Amino acid sequence: xxxxxxxxxxxxxxxxxxxxxxxxxxxxxxxxxxxxxxxxxxxxxxxxxxxxxxxxxxxxxxxxxxxxxxxxxx
Amino acid sequence: xxxxxxxxxxxxxxxxxxxxxxxxxxxxxxxxxxxxxxxxxxxxxxxxxxxxxxxxxxxxxxxxxxxxxxxxxxxxxxxxxxxxxxxxxxxxxxxxxxxxxxxxxxxxxxxxxxxxxxxxxxxxxxxxxxxxxxxxxxxxxxxxxxxxxxxxxxxxxxxxxxxxxxxxxxxxxxxxxxxxxxxxxxxxxxxxxxxxxxxxxxxxxxxxxxxxxxxxx
Numbered sequence: 001x002x003x004x005x006x007x008x009x010x011x012x013x014x015x016x017x018x019x020x021x022x023x024x025x026x027x028x029x030x031x032x033x034x035x036x037x038x039x040x041x042x043x044x045x046x047x048x049x050x051x052x053x054x055x056x057x058x059x060x061x062x063x064x065x066x067x068x069x070x071x072x073x074x
Numbered sequence: 075x076x077x078x079x080x081x082x083x084x085x086x087x088x089x090x091x092x093x094x095x096x097x098x099x100x101x102x103x104x105x106x107x108x109x110x111x112x113x114x115x116x117x118x119x120x121x122x123x124x125x126x127x128x129x130x131x132x133x134x135x136x137x138x139x140x141x142x143x144x145x146x147x148x149x150x151x152x153x154x155x156x157x158x159x160x161x162x163x164x165x166x167x168x169x170x171x172x173x174x175x176x177x178x179x180x181x182x183x184x185x186x187x188x189x190x191x192x193x194x195x196x197x198x199x200x201x202x203x204x205x206x207x208x209x210x211x212x213x214x215x216x217x218x219x220x221x222x223x224x225x226x227x228x229x230x231x232x233x234x235x236x237x238x239x240x241x242x243x244x245x246x247x248x249x250x251x252x253x254x255x256x257x258x259x260x261x262x263x264x265x266x267x268x269x270x271x272x273x274x275x276x277x278x279x280x281x282x283x284x285x286x287x288x289x290x291x
Contacts, residue, residue, distance in 0.1 A: 001222070002247070004182045053139075056132055056168065058175040059222055 001059060030054050039066060075289055076102040078116040080146070080162075082137050083108070087123035087159065087270065094273035095120075095286050108140040118155040118289055119146050121162030123215075123268060133176060133218050134164035143169060155199055155289070156262045160216055163254070163264035172255050172264045173231065174223030180247030184217040188279070189267055190242040191253050196235035197260035203284030210281035212267035214245060214253075219266040221248040234258060239265050 003025045010024040032049075036042035046064055055062040077095055081088045088105060095101040104116065108126075113119065126137035137143060143165070150156045150171055158166040166172045179185060193208045195201035204210070223231070228249055231237055239254030246266075254265025269282030 002177075002180060002220075004178050004180055008182055053135065054131070056135065056175055058167075058173075058224075059177055 027060070033069065039068060042066060075117055076104060076115055077289065078104050078106040078113060078119045080106045080119065080121045080140075080142055081108065082124070082126035082140065084126050084128050085122050085124035085161070087161075087268065090268070091120050091122045091159070091270045094270035094282065095289075098273045098283065099286055099290065101286065101289055106142050108137070108142050110142050111145050113145050113149050113154075116149075116154075118157065119149060120270075121146070121156070121158040121165050122270075123160030123162060126161055126165065129161075129218075132168070133161060134166075134168035137161075137165045138168040147171065150257075150262050153259065153261055157200060157285075158262075158264040159268055159270060160219075160266055163266055164218065166262065166264040171262050172257060173227045174221055174252075174255070176218050176266070177220045177222050178218050179216070179220050179245075182217075183246075184215075185219070185245045186215040187213070187245070189214040189245060189253070191239045191267060192242060194235060194238055194240075196238065196256065198238050198256035198263055199260050200256075200263045200285055200288050201238060203288050209242065211272065211279055212265075212269050212282055213271045213279075214267045216246070216266050219248065219253075220246045221250075221252040221266075223249060228252075231255060238263060239267065 006025040010021050013021045034042055043066055050062045050064055079088050079091050092103045096103045164176045167175050188211050190209055190211050193204040195204050236256050237252055238256045240251040241253050244251045253267055256263045269285040272279040272282035
């Protein structure tokens with residue numbers, strides 16, 4: 001999939017004097033907090049969100065990273 | 075004969091559609107605020123151009139969940155005529171009434187110019203006033219109009235005669251020069267160019283009149 005913004009930024013990197021950037025793609029990161037009974041149900045909800053709202057699978061790939069903040073705070 | 079024109083926060087061609095339909099052609103127009111659910115008495119719905127919800131997340135991504143659009147999907151599934159122009163086309167792909175997606179123009183250019191298009195009316199009820207292969211000029215004004223779809227999706231569209239409009243000179247990198255698509259039943263049409271801005275001789279060109287005039291039968 002062509003990423004025109006990534007290509008333009010890669011060209012600018014060379015003009016800054018940073019050579020050798022062979023690939024540069026721009027996407028987005030979404031940072032969200034969700035309350036759920038357990039990790040499995042949180043993951044299920046987040047997968048639904050990612051697939052149906054946050055990303056358009058026709059043109060975007062997505063990955064998901066789950067952190068249990070309640071466990072960290074306890 | 076009455077049409078509904080969807081209005082999202084950030085729509086900016088809603089009044090252009092009203093002028094084209096009502097001012098130029100005498101078709102009664104009712105604005106549909108994005109929270110409305112009442113489509114009673116409407117013969118067609120137009121999703122106009124603009125930047126629905128600021129184009130946050132992706133063009134059309136948030137509009138897809140607007141209450142009015144849940145009704146528009148039902149309306150379309152029951153055979154109602156739906157037209158999506160520019161941002162409206164992006165919304166139709168996000169909501170799944172038309173396949174594929176509209177992405178950032180190649181070279182990042184926002185293109186704003188008259189565009190020559192070839193028309194393939196096929197079975198599209200909006201386009202029965204045009205002949206096959208006819209060349210028309212509609213203005214374009216978009217930054218994210220580069221049509222993308224999987225190869226088999228595009229093949230299915232081509233085989234089904236659903237590529238209703240193609241650019242004569244591709245301005246944005248769209249696959250197969252796609253400028254507009256219709257659904258299998260021909261009641262839903264989405265296109266990046268603006269037929270509603272080609273309805274009044276005073277503002278240049280009337281090639282778009284026949285598209286809206288198709289509602290008058």
